Amino acid sequence: MIKIIGFFLFIISTLLSPKTAMANCYDLPMISIQGEAQGTTYHIKYFDQKQRNIKIDIDSILLDFDTCLSLYRSDSELSDFNKSTFYQFKSPYFFPVLKKSKEVYEATNGAFDPTILPLVIAYGFGPNKSKNPKNTDINALLKLIDFKNILFDSIAVKKTKPGIQLDFNGIAQGYSVDIIGDFLVGLGINQFMVEIGGEILCKGYKADNKPWVTGIENPLKPGSLFCSVQLSDRAMTTAGNYRNHFEKDGQVFNHIINPKTGSMEQSSLLSVTVFASDAITADGYDTAFFVMGLEETKRFLSERKDIDVCILYSDDDGKLNTYLTDGIKNLIKVL
Numbered sequence: 001m002i003k004i005i006g007f008f009l010f011i012i013s014t015l016l017s018p019k020t021a022m023a024n025c026y027d028l029p030m031i032s033i034q035g036e037a038q039g040t041t042y043h044i045k046y047f048d049q050k051q052r053n054i055k056i057d058i059d060s061i062l063l064d065f066d067t068c069l070s071l072y073r074s075d076s077e078l079s080d081f082n083k084s085t086f087y088q089f090k091s092p093y094f095f096p097v098l099k100k101s102k103e104v105y106e107a108t109n110g111a112f113d114p115t116i117l118p119l120v121i122a123y124g125f126g127p128n129k130s131k132n133p134k135n136t137d138i139n140a141l142l143k144l145i146d147f148k149n150i151l152f153d154s155i156a157v158k159k160t161k162p163g164i165q166l167d168f169n170g171i172a173q174g175y176s177v178d179i180i181g182d183f184l185v186g187l188g189i190n191q192f193m194v195e196i197g198g199e200i201l202c203k204g205y206k207a208d209n210k211p212w213v214t215g216i217e218n219p220l221k222p223g224s225l226f227c228s229v230q231l232s233d234r235a236m237t238t239a240g241n242y243r244n245h246f247e248k249d250g251q252v253f254n255h256i257i258n259p260k261t262g263s264m265e266q267s268s269l270l271s272v273t274v275f276a277s278d279a280i281t282a283d284g285y286d287t288a289f290f291v292m293g294l295e296e297t298k299r300f301l302s303e304r305k306d307i308d309v310c311i312l313y314s315d316d317d318g319k320l321n322t323y324l325t326d327g328i329k330n331l332i333k334v335l
Helices: 018-022 055-069 077-082 094-107 114-122 138-142 172-186 279-292 294-301
Strands: 031-037 040-046 086-088 150-152 156-159 192-196 199-203 212-217 225-231 234-240 245-248 251-254 269-276 308-314 320-324 332-334
Touching: 031 055, 040 055, 040 172, 055 077, 055 094, 055 172, 077 086, 094 150, 094 156, 094 172, 094 279, 114 138, 172 192, 172 199, 172 234, 172 279, 192 212, 199 212, 199 279, 212 234, 212 269, 225 234, 225 308, 234 279, 269 279, 279 294, 294 308
Parallel strands: none
Antiparallel strands: 031 040, 040 192, 086 156, 150 156, 192 199, 199 234, 212 225, 225 332, 234 269, 245 251, 269 308, 308 320
């Protein structure tokens, strides 16, 4: 259920020497584990008084999560629902994602809408990732795009119109980060950084009592950093079009699609990084803000002080510009 994003991790903590790491935090070294999940990679760093290596547990949780919400598994709960009209949940993951999706859908007036899958498939970004999008009747597909056609409670979910399909790629990966964070807290681990496919959640501080440090990629120079970001007790996710796109017959196809118009977003925005208390919230809003655009996002955030953003966009001359909300300005250092 990977969501390709314009962001890569830059962890300053990896530069800590063993002596520095052990001088604080109960004289414990930092534990670092990594692996693969959801078609991408994950990296987790944490301090644990019991010095447990929990990679096997992490891999098991992420496999269960994937079995529930992956678009790319034909046997997942999500795939089963997309092929039917009613589904009773088997795992604890489906309902929370539906609940948060509804919240973001309503708050953004439909700029985020997980019933976008028919359009995603039509444009060649579906599970088969066909880079040969066919001419299709967008207006007909738009009749299938509306989260209001999804009804659910904590037990089951159903669709009110045939052909409705869900795509949680714009929110599920953030939730998987939160799930791992909750697992760590349940073990009594309260100093950690969890990163899955670029989605990040940090809790507490590093061994030197300083925030964790991550980075935002420069969309005009992929592979290099635009800035570093200090994080503690906060999540951070990024959406962007500059990586996940392809060209066919002279037309550029981008993976972020406006669910209201059915068109692929062609705007001055290059990447949108959202900061929130949890990764599922940040993940849901980063795509919505990309669809909404800079000015509408500014208006939205004037009434939402619980969310911060770093938006990178190009001006008429192609130069990189930045919009930062006040709550994140002192945590970002442009490189």
